[in-house]
Amino acid sequence: MRLIFEKSINGRKGVRLPKLDVPEQSDLPQALRRRKKASLPEVAELDVVRHFTHLSQRNIGIDTHFYPLGSCTMKYNPKICEEIANLRGFRELHPLMPLINPNLVQGALEVIYEAERQLCEITGMDAFTLQPLAGAHGELTGLLLITAFHKYHKHNKRYIIVPDSSHGTNPASAAMCGYEVIVIPTGKDGCMDLNLFKEKLSDEVAAVMLTCPNTLGLFNPHIKEIAELAHKAGALMYYDGANLNAIMGKLRPGDVGFDVVHLNLHKTFATPHGGGGPGAGPVGVKKTLEPFLPIPRVKKDNQGFILEENAPLSIGKVTAFYGNYGVVLKAYAYILLLGKEGLIKASEHAVLNANYVRARLKGHYEIPYDRVCMHECVVSAIKQARKGVHALDIAKALIDKGFHPPTMYFPAIVKEALMIEPTETESKQTLDAFIEAMIDIARLAEEAPEAVKQAPLTTPVGRVDEVRAARRPILKYLPRFYEEE
Ligand SMILES: *Cc1c(COP(=O)(O)O)cnc(C)c1O
Secondary structure (H helix, E strand, C coil), rough: CHHHHCCCCCCCCCCCCCCCCCCCCCCCCCCCCCCCCCCCCCCCCHHHHHCCCCCCCCCCCCCCCCCCCCCCCCCCHHHHHHHHCCCCHHHHCCCHHHCCCCCCHHHHHHHHHHHHHHHHHHHHHCCCCCCCCCCHHHHHHHHHHHHHHHHHEEEEEEEEEECCCCHHHHHHHHCCCCCEEEECCECCCCECCHHHHHHCCCCCEEEEEEHHHHCCCCCCCCHHHHHHHHHHCCCCEEECCCCHHHHCCCCCHHHHHEEEEECCCHHHHHCCCHCCCCCCCEECCHHHHHHCCCCCEEEECCCCCEEEECCCCCCCCCCCCCCHHHHHHHHHHHHHHHHHHHHHHHHHHHHHHHHHHHHHEEEEECCCCCCCCCCCCCECCCCHHCCCHHHHHHHHHHHHHEECEEEECCCCCCCEEEEEECCCCCCCHHHHHHHHHHHHHHHCCCCCCCHHHHHHCCCCCCCCCCHHHHHHCCCCCCCCHHHHH
């Protein structure tokens, strides 16, 4: 172990510090001073350069690998969108500028204004806020809006209804807003059980949150009926639109009874979800909820674009300034680049690709809720598990074959789940190569299950102790850690 990781050699130097130009004896209290020499790796500059360059090459990314990580939409995003977000006029703009002199930032404000209009058009909503920084943040914002709405109208509400196939952030966001969460089980068709829903619906329900398509990748054909029932009971409808690449240009949540929707720009609109980078979870609402939107809002008057802070019913700010402006800019550019026809094609290809994978894996893997899916498909390794090969083993074996694994063990309602999202940007050749790899692994699981359990064999580190890695992660340099072990 030590030979692989430890690069430090006693006495080796990577820097030459200038001569000390302050008194060596400082006034720092004794207790705050270092008692021993700092334990730092002793490496030359070249060692450091090679170390980080090698690490960067081990990184799996969309520019190097097929990355079917379900629900994350790890697709190819046009590089021109990055370039536009990086234009100096946008990048170097000070966020206080619009408050000091909006005349100098009319273009930047116009982007916010126009991006909001674009998203309204795509979703069928009346107004948008671009402030939320993530999908979950959008949910929280949306639920705060719903809470403000009910409070204003003096409605007495306690519950949020979510299906058990919803994204995990849905019940979490509802609980964070102080609601009690009613979870409705999934019926045989893979959708929320309609009868149980009707039983639980009451005038104390604040909202029904639907992940659509749900985490099984399935569209709920009853959403109109659900919305009508919910509205009759005085509840609002919340659409988790994180995976909008499933329906763009085909269905607008605002047209089928939804009052609030959040989108993940960092999935559908030219920013990848993975990697922990910045995201954006804009929230759209119907007219009745518009007065509650976060401030400031970009408005247009006859002078041009202005920031409006005056909104007595607003829930206030949900982030500093205006959200992740660069992410919004990429989305704005992407929408203009693709246009209406392009967005429709993107959705059609996303859905077609997922169904192609589903249809070709059928027979090799169990397909729970086997019907036409949307942008992703969920297969189960339950058949392979009987031979001792679990979803995790299949994921590891895929790494050896040059593919990033799909999402595993999610949704939780499917045993041994593998959630595959091929995305709209992959070619048939790539999909075929992935499918062949999956079929190969299924065959190996039958014939030599032990071999699958050895994977990955091509990576610098093989099977790690995942429990220990999670419980005791080593996130910083520990000198001679491996010797002590
Ligand atoms: C990704 C996702 C979210 C959460 O988005 P984050 O940006 O990760 O917070 C919520 N709902 C669904 C359906 C998602 O796929």
